[in-house]
Every structure is written in C-alpha cells, then in structure tokens.
Amino acid sequence: MLTLYSSDASPFARMVRVCLHETGLGAKTEIRNVKSTPMEPDTGLAAANPIGKLPALARDEGPAIYDSRVICRYLDARCGAGLYPESRLWEVLTLEALAHGIAEAALAMTYEVRLRPEDKVHEPWREAQWAKIARALDALEERWTSLLKGRVTMAQVALGCALGYLDLRLADRDWRAGHPQLAEWQSAFAQRPSMTETAPA
Template sequence: MNEMKLIMAEASPFARKVRVVLRETNQLKDVEEVSIATSPFQVNEQAKAANPTGRIPSLSRADGPALYDSRVITRYLDAKASAGLYPEAGLWDVLTVEATGDSMMDSAVSISYELRLRPEEKVSTEWTEAQWAKVMGGCDALQGQWMDLLNGPLTMAHISVACALGYLDLRHDARNWRQGHDALAAWFADFSKRSSFQDTHFDG
C-alpha cells in the first residue's frame, strides 16, 4: 500500500514537476498518483480536502498533514530521498531558476484559463499578451544568463524549466517560444529524452 497520495491533474505543469521528481528519485513506488478533474470554477473535493485553497498538486501523508504547493512538495521529496536536487553549492541560483520556471508556468496557465474558460467575447488580448511577455522574459533570462547552470548536473531548476517549456508546447505551441532561444531549445530537446519526462508527457 502506498504511504502517500499525489492529488494532481496530468495537464498541470506544477503537478508534472512533482511527478518528474518522483521518478528521478525512485519514489514512485511509495506514492499513488491520483488524477482528478478540477478547474477554478469547479474545485474538485479531493483537491479541497488536501489543500484548503483547492489548488493542485497536493501530497497526502500517513504521518502528517497534506503538503501543498509544488515547491514545498519537491523540497520534501528531495529531502526524503537525499537526492541533491537542491544542492547547498549554488542553492540560491537553483532556487532562482526554479522560480523562473514556475513564474513562466503561472503566466502560461493564466493564458490558458483566459482562452479556455472565459466566453470568447470577454477574452482580454491585452491580458494574454502581458502574460506572454512574462513568459518570454523568462525564456530570455534563461537563454542569456542561466545556460551554464542548465547544462550542469540535474537540479530542481532543470525540472522546473523543462516542465514550463513542456507546458508551452502543450498549450501555446503556435506562439513558438523557441524563436530567438536556440540554446534553450537545444537544451530542452536533450532534457526531453529523459525517461522521467517522457513518462509524464501529456498531450490531451
């Protein structure tokens, strides 16, 4: 019997971060992945039971209250496995790049909600373009400042950035984030070969 349950949606890049970590740290055997359907307008009861705000992912544990927010969960799983995804050497750089990836996810998911959940006549192009500018700001920073880190040993920074870029391909491929980001695109193509990333691919 699994000692933990991950409440998640397969399309969520934040949930994918946790799922990749489970595979990279060989902890999938200890966790049951529970895929749910939820939205900002209709919050799933399982999600609400684990996290009072109803957001996903969350991780229920037999020995304590559920953990939520992907960065909390990944820190917990990393510590549990002593995996070194948050190394002391260069920790602040790793956390900053992880936050960059997470911020890109936030903006990209916001665009998806605007386009998919609001009536067409109420969709704000100004809002979606402002959010996309934030995504591009993240890509520009990664390409211009952080490729040495991304080309180094695996950390949580790598996983966050990869999940962000994977979500851009899933929901916003037509915007072509790769244009002007050749080094980042090459890095992502290589990272995408990892079994943990392929195993968590979602194309629905």
C-alpha cells in the same frame, strides 16, 4: 504511503511527478488524477489543499502539503536525492522560481480562453502574460544556460516542465525562436525517462 493529487496537463503536478521519478519515490506514491479548475474545484483536492490548486501530497505522518515547490523539497529531503545542491542553492531556487513564473503566466493565458466566455476574453491581459514569458525566456538564453548543465537539479526539472507546457498549450507562440541554446537544452532534457514517462498525452 503517499498520495499525489495530480493532473496530466498541469505543469506543476508534472514537476512533482518528475521529482518522484528522479528520487525513486514513484513506487511509494499513489497518483490520483483529478479534474479541477478555479470554477469547479475537485472536492478531494480541496480537502487536501484548501486553496484547491494542484498538486497536493497526502502523507501518513501529517497533514497534506502543497504547492509543488514545497512538495519537491519534501521529496528531495526524504530521500537525499540532491536536487537542491547547497553549493548552488540560491541559483537553483531562483531558476526554479523563474520556471514557475513561466508556467503560471502560461496557465493564466490558457484559463483566459478556456474559462471565460469568448466575448469576455481580454487579449491585452493574455499579451501581458506572454510578455512575462518572453522576458523570462530571454533571461534564460542570455544568462542562465550554464546552470542547466551537469547534474540534474529541480531547476532543470521545473524548467523542462514549464517549457513542455508552452509546447502543450501555446505552441503557436514558438518559444524556441530566438532561443537556440535553450531549445537545444530542452530537446535533450525532454528525452530523460522521467520526462518521457510524465509527458501529457
């Protein structure tokens, strides 16, 4: 039995939950939702992952593993789902990393206003994080959309979750403006059962 330490709002935990659906391992995994921040880490999560970050996956056959990219590779290898195809491996891993970068920058923007006192929020820092996201969106629109076609890979899963997090936390930034191909792809990909069933409430 597997136990996933997760949170509905976390884009990284969602990537794993989508992966569980896509690999068919969801029925063999207990989802343990926790509330955890850098300021107040969940004790169970911290015991599984000493860094205290979501997600973490507890296994019967060894110590818990983390972070989301490690967990998704593990799940894919465990059932041979082909989410990391050898023929496109480096492109898939690069796009997966880009999606993680978008989510990390968006989370930093969110934490800046949620965890700091209002008078200590540093807007230049938030804008610098958005600049990373904007560059990534431009790169996706200009040269990566062809990789988003065809059989589902973890690149698509990670990107779908990262864009979903932008909608959840930074909707006022309107990431779709100037990115019509990416917006069209995201709209279709968001209808997959694995995405609708893991969408944050």
